[in-house]
Amino acid sequence: MKNFLSIEDVTDLKGLVNEALAFKHAPFSQPDLGNNKTLGLIFMNPSLRTRLSTQQAAYQLGMQVIVMNMNQDSWQLEFQDGTVMDGGTAEHVKEAAAVISQYCDVIGIRTFAGLQDVTADYQETVLNKFVAHAQVPVISLESATLHPLQSLADMVTIQEHQKSHKPKVVLTWAPHPRALPQAVANSFLQWAKQWDCELVLTHPPGYELAPEFTNGVEVIHQQDLALQDADFVYTKNWSSYQSYGQVLTKDPSWMITSEKMSLTNQGKFMHCLPLRRNVVASDEVVDQSLVVKQAHNRLFAAQAVLAQILNNE
Amino acid sequence: MKNFLSIEDVTDLKGLVNEALAFKHAPFSQPDLGNNKTLGLIFMNPSLRTRLSTQQAAYQLGMQVIVMNMNQDSWQLEFQDGTVMDGGTAEHVKEAAAVISQYCDVIGIRTFAGLQDVTADYQETVLNKFVAHAQVPVISLESATLHPLQSLADMVTIQEHQKSHKPKVVLTWAPHPRALPQAVANSFLQWAKQWDCELVLTHPPGYELAPEFTNGVEVIHQQDLALQDADFVYTKNWSSYQSYGQVLTKDPSWMITSEKMSLTNQGKFMHCLPLRRNVVASDEVVDQSLVVKQAHNRLFAAQAVLAQILNNE
Amino acid sequence: MKNFLSIEDVTDLKGLVNEALAFKHAPFSQPDLGNNKTLGLIFMNPSLRTRLSTQQAAYQLGMQVIVMNMNQDSWQLEFQDGTVMDGGTAEHVKEAAAVISQYCDVIGIRTFAGLQDVTADYQETVLNKFVAHAQVPVISLESATLHPLQSLADMVTIQEHQKSHKPKVVLTWAPHPRALPQAVANSFLQWAKQWDCELVLTHPPGYELAPEFTNGVEVIHQQDLALQDADFVYTKNWSSYQSYGQVLTKDPSWMITSEKMSLTNQGKFMHCLPLRRNVVASDEVVDQSLVVKQAHNRLFAAQAVLAQILNNE
Numbered sequence: 001m002k003n004f005l006s007i008e009d010v011t012d013l014k015g016l017v018n019e020a021l022a023f024k025h026a027p028f029s030q031p032d033l034g035n036n037k038t039l040g041l042i043f044m045n046p047s048l049r050t051r052l053s054t055q056q057a058a059y060q061l062g063m064q065v066i067v068m069n070m071n072q073d074s075w076q077l078e079f080q081d082g083t084v085m086d087g088g089t090a091e092h093v094k095e096a097a098a099v100i101s102q103y104c105d106v107i108g109i110r111t112f113a114g115l116q117d118v119t120a121d122y123q124e125t126v127l128n129k130f131v132a133h134a135q136v137p138v139i140s141l142e143s144a145t146l147h148p149l150q151s152l153a154d155m156v157t158i159q160e161h162q163k164s165h166k167p168k169v170v171l172t173w174a175p176h177p178r179a180l181p182q183a184v185a186n187s188f189l190q191w192a193k194q195w196d197c198e199l200v201l202t203h204p205p206g207y208e209l210a211p212e213f214t215n216g217v218e219v220i221h222q223q224d225l226a227l228q229d230a231d232f233v234y235t236k237n238w239s240s241y242q243s244y245g246q247v248l249t250k251d252p253s254w255m256i257t258s259e260k261m262s263l264t265n266q267g268k269f270m271h272c273l274p275l276r277r278n279v280v281a282s283d284e285v286v287d288q289s290l291v292v293k294q295a296h297n298r299l300f301a302a303q304a305v306l307a308q309i310l311n312n313e
Numbered sequence: 314m315k316n317f318l319s320i321e322d323v324t325d326l327k328g329l330v331n332e333a334l335a336f337k338h339a340p341f342s343q344p345d346l347g348n349n350k351t352l353g354l355i356f357m358n359p360s361l362r363t364r365l366s367t368q369q370a371a372y373q374l375g376m377q378v379i380v381m382n383m384n385q386d387s388w389q390l391e392f393q394d395g396t397v398m399d400g401g402t403a404e405h406v407k408e409a410a411a412v413i414s415q416y417c418d419v420i421g422i423r424t425f426a427g428l429q430d431v432t433a434d435y436q437e438t439v440l441n442k443f444v445a446h447a448q449v450p451v452i453s454l455e456s457a458t459l460h461p462l463q464s465l466a467d468m469v470t471i472q473e474h475q476k477s478h479k480p481k482v483v484l485t486w487a488p489h490p491r492a493l494p495q496a497v498a499n500s501f502l503q504w505a506k507q508w509d510c511e512l513v514l515t516h517p518p519g520y521e522l523a524p525e526f527t528n529g530v531e532v533i534h535q536q537d538l539a540l541q542d543a544d545f546v547y548t549k550n551w552s553s554y555q556s557y558g559q560v561l562t563k564d565p566s567w568m569i570t571s572e573k574m575s576l577t578n579q580g581k582f583m584h585c586l587p588l589r590r591n592v593v594a595s596d597e598v599v600d601q602s603l604v605v606k607q608a609h610n611r612l613f614a615a616q617a618v619l620a621q622i623l624n625n626e
Numbered sequence: 627m628k629n630f631l632s633i634e635d636v637t638d639l640k641g642l643v644n645e646a647l648a649f650k651h652a653p654f655s656q657p658d659l660g661n662n663k664t665l666g667l668i669f670m671n672p673s674l675r676t677r678l679s680t681q682q683a684a685y686q687l688g689m690q691v692i693v694m695n696m697n698q699d700s701w702q703l704e705f706q707d708g709t710v711m712d713g714g715t716a717e718h719v720k721e722a723a724a725v726i727s728q729y730c731d732v733i734g735i736r737t738f739a740g741l742q743d744v745t746a747d748y749q750e751t752v753l754n755k756f757v758a759h760a761q762v763p764v765i766s767l768e769s770a771t772l773h774p775l776q777s778l779a780d781m782v783t784i785q786e787h788q789k790s791h792k793p794k795v796v797l798t799w800a801p802h803p804r805a806l807p808q809a810v811a812n813s814f815l816q817w818a819k820q821w822d823c824e825l826v827l828t829h830p831p832g833y834e835l836a837p838e839f840t841n842g843v844e845v846i847h848q849q850d851l852a853l854q855d856a857d858f859v860y861t862k863n864w865s866s867y868q869s870y871g872q873v874l875t876k877d878p879s880w881m882i883t884s885e886k887m888s889l890t891n892q893g894k895f896m897h898c899l900p901l902r903r904n905v906v907a908s909d910e911v912v913d914q915s916l917v918v919k920q921a922h923n924r925l926f927a928a929q930a931v932l933a934q935i936l937n938n939e
Contacts, residue, residue: 036657036686038682066677071702073674074674075674083904084904085904085905086904087917091674091903094912095899095901098918099899099922100674102918102925103678103682104678168862
């Protein structure tokens, strides 16, 4: 693996999931793989799970870690070419990415969706510019439109908990007070489409995701109907893609409750966290969910990706 | 030791103090105790000594360390149960604590006193919720009402510098421009009460500490009288407990000066730092004090606590 | 080497440059030199290259690293003696420096020029107070008036790229929207004066640097004339020293362009970064420059300095 920016960098999904599970059973099975190697983690947006799990994953492989909160520890980067840089940006990504990659052997970077300019976000301008100028492998720690480490951890979790060879997996929109990116939902669809499952998407009108992610996915606008016999209920808010970045509704009837879960096939509730209780899902649902186990698998997902990069597999 | 939240987690105070002193003499005597173990440090409030000394303590035991500035690196946590989380908090402590403890072997956490709601502070809502949902040992790096790592370092320092078997130890209030928690003072009383010493507390009227900490402690309201023949003058500002969180006076006559120290038995001035010079104590007093040595002992206090936790003593 | 605060701490410049180049060829040649040693990095100002390169340099020597963003992670320090500290500063550098140096074996510190009070800046009040109260070696990660790690990396880069025994090195001022310190320029002159080269300085009137740095250096006010036959064009903005901290001009005709570079002896463009493209220099110049290679040498410069300190050479 050269970079890990999306599922397109994965040649063997089942193999990668199994490698993550192998690390779960034996976290220190390759303690010297990362010796004399340093992972640089660049955060352009806040992070809890990603920050901690990726550091620990690196430690379990014997790597060193350097963490950098861009903006906060440093200054704003420029991503456009040809700009006369007499404004708020003090350094161009051309220099920054090249320089950082001279101090690290692998870089993890969290970028973000501005939710203003759909083209800039969906072209992954920030991530792609960084990758273009970096001289070492880059791992996405969530980008404007995708969150592949999360999706890998999700597939690991489904693998662990699925009771049939072809589970029914429902991705449902849920309400949220703020406008959030589509990254987790987009990415989940990308990965679940390659998983042997019956994939159903449900959301209110106006919350259609970008066609490149929903092509071939069954969409059912009635949430109750979509949830019928589901084995996994993957829940996530996102802001509108078409009315880009807008919150069109906060309709609480889309919140996942125990009543709704009772429609499923003793389905498991999943969410990437952070989760606003009693807005996205009720306390009862969250308390009986897989969310903490999913987050645990973030550690082994990151470790498997790092190992493949270090092994240049 | 399972957790280290207060002196109640300590079964053998003298033994713990001696273990800290043993590490002071041989900091790398247990270099592999923490191998393949990670300490996660969560800061909800600023920190200098605690941040640095606890990291170094972990390194001296062969641990890895992950530092997280909650709020700054991440987002606000919710600590109340049953809340409809449509406001400023993005993640519940139930998830956050459970998740973090899946990536670390031991967690250190600094919480804080809001100084608004005495009940919430004195119930240690934030710390206790975190502990309840964490799945690994938790070390308090100062909580709303206690600072046990500081108190342990204080006892180590007294042990090193006491010239008699039962020294006179005075805890005196001192002025300060801002409202500060009672944590250091409360905690010092808890620990000093279990030390073989003559313990005296002095403060202006209205600055009485919570009875659970002062029970059995001699209180003398005249500072000069209290300081007579003292071997140690532990100085600290705190805001009012009864008029909760209020600054009732900044009376500069309570500042510790050389004149006041001359009343003592060549007493040693102690303070947990940070210390506002010429407000809490005069330059001359601070320059001849134990404060830097106390801070040094923070390192070995943390190391002894970590070692006991890792050894599951 | 005891401290590394300026070139005055260097006894053998060529030897230090060669040690840095030796680490460039064999980064892990002394993997145990720093075992059981911790480098504490204190940032009072933002940093990217210094932050990352110095951490990695320490790792390559087997050291541990603790990073502290002063102000952000902690609180404001007081640097004046005798102050009644009832204002914004919560801890005196006397305590802070002494305490920090009890937890670390070497301290790196980045201070800054306030650009208000020339005397305070040029006396290096903050750095010198810190050094005076620290009990371990201190490395400047850039101070108010000097940036010696940068200058060492610059000399390493010149050594690698010079085509003659006595290259012509031009230090030229360039425009910038904000007021910047004189540190990089001052420091470069200090180091270049001890390098076997023809050193020329060019800047608009009013941008004279402090005489202690320019003594003996040829100054040519016409940039075009200065650039004639240059082998290296070291470019940097600085604010006025005489009209202290002021921006007297942003004259774009001082920007380095390909046309200007054509006046040189196929000269190499150098800059410490961060660099504002198309303000300080045109895209074309930057793209063909040494700036990324210079930044790479920051790593080995820091490693050589750390090694000399650890070896107490």
